Amino acid sequence: MSKKTSPQTRPGRRPRRIRAGGTTAGLKDIPRPTQEKPAPGGLKGRLRRYLPVAAVPNAVVVLGIIVMALVGLLFSGTSLAALPATIAQLWLILNLVPVSADGIVLGVLPLLPAMGLIALIARRVRVAVRERVSMADLLVLSISTLAVPLVLTLIAGAMMWDAGRVFDVGAPPLGHAVARTLLVHLIALAIGMGGKLWRALLRRYRAPDWLVDAATAAVRILLLLSAASLVILLVLLAVGWPRQVELAGLYGTSGGVLGTALLSLLYLPNAVIAVITVILGSEFHLGAASVSLYAIDLTELPLLPLMALIPAWAHPWSILLLLVTSITVAYVLGSARFTVAQTLATSVIIAVLLLVGGYLTWGEIGHLGTGGPMVWLTAGLAFAWTAGIGVAAALLGRLADRRAPAVTGEPEEHPTEPTDSEPAEFVDGEIVDVEDAPEDESEDAPEDAGEVEAVTSTEKAEDNVKAEDTEHRD
Template structure:
């Protein structure tokens, strides 16, 4: 019997070949299987999601801009309704109060009884801008495209124009009954756009602005210079806040005299006077920055600087009690 036909040779050669085959096959590791599964799921998710369309992009960016504006608008509605109810005013005043409040929030002047009030408190505008800038930053801080920014810019222009148009029409309609007038439409829209565009610029943040500067071959020093200017301005505001706090403490008697000028001030009236002072606090803070830099602060015919103070009867606002009667000789040291 030859070696090829021997049963022993077949039985011994078979297992050896199968053993060699088994030695060449390696089982997949559990970690590799998990990675492959994760990659497959992400690939399926990308295929299911598909490319972002302009419709979905516009919807997303619309809510980024509209939500802060609507929150501010309906907050004003609640405040106006509470004011009408607490003062037992006619309910017909409610639409006028809402429209006028929205105009003030967008820094539009108030025109009533032949008088134009353009020195408006900027705190409501700052709150609206802060909400919008925060919402923009949360929406684009992780990932954003140029098309996303274009859609966002479009809504930042369109949404305030629509809301200003509605409020302006409400005031125009109220002017047929009450002694008031809507502010000039063109400057009002311009102020609202400046407010919203500024909030957009702040909400985009320095990192995104540096990326855009790199993309469009703009020197990074431009963005760094703007960031440094903003930091310097914040430092000046902090110093001005310290100076105002000191004036508030040393001139507290003047503020008490202003409060005493109201014969019957209690309850809602007291709350209104204090609230109005708080609304004008950012205005006074900015004026203090200008005075510390050497300029003058004017209220009507009155002027205040580090070198001289010329006062006339001021509006009966407790906050204006911080204004000193004369300029101290050492005040120039604050320059």
């Protein structure tokens, strides 16, 4: 038999293992599925997992307050007997609870430290709900987040009451102490839960999940108004710079100038809320003084750089700042293309947010009297601006959508409403029942797919070997 017709024997090849992906590798390289860590069961297990979420950051804050109180007392030469009262006052100030000393009540407190506390708590909550949580887990987490700071506030109030026997301090009003502490930590809890978890909650109770979109739009409007308010404050600073120089000359020392500048920085978020109040068309009061777009009536004010930003009189063209509000609302709601119901929900949410912000920045300012925005008027104007412009934008958008199919011949699209075919799973913030363990509905599918790919890859490898044999024989 000739070489052209008889097959030649080739040295034996070592069989190769073919992975499902078509590459040569051992089976030990195939990743194995990992089992999820089981969620804690029972009340004790949930408390062991979720109570530290609230306890640890609050404990860190209290330790920081103790250090600050010790440093402050040592530098001022005050007796350490005032340490408990100082610690209690700092905790109350951090939670925006009114404090009193030497017969002076201070209810308008700086927002910047409270915003830092909110960010810290929200971050811890976000980490805690990143994985699957049940309704029982969420309930324990919420109660822990609110109960721990509330207990600390009540302890601080008791410490202030006890210190009042020795020092000229007083306990805070119980109603404001409880309400403001709960509001601060409710804001942190709501932010930390995140949009996906809120959507899961709304779907669980068969509420429209577009409420999350409405809340997002309301927050976006407030953020844009805050940015515009900062720009207005910068313009006032540039225009009134001679007043700042004159005010700095009254202190004489660099320490006084630095201290008042730092205090003004702590109150900067309060000033932003005040400017938002004004550009909505409402009024802001500082005792007998009042500021609005229509008139400015000033009296004796604290010698702070932030107070020196207030102009002496209202310019006739200042009424045009209402355009900032209208353009902001129109831009956000016009780009969102909400329905009338979604627009009204956004209006209610932004009014509630301004009610909360106005309450937290309102109170007594020593001998000046009561200060802060006109809370109800501000919330009402915010609702009116958002609802009026938003409903008009929604109706115009609906009219445009109805006319579009007649011109283009294309069917009208109605996005948003989720259908049952959409996946109900969430990457994070998923709500599961305690009784039902998470199941994999298609456990065999990946194996079958892997087997098919492995067989296909093996056949391709055999074809390549045969092709190499044929080429060698030729």
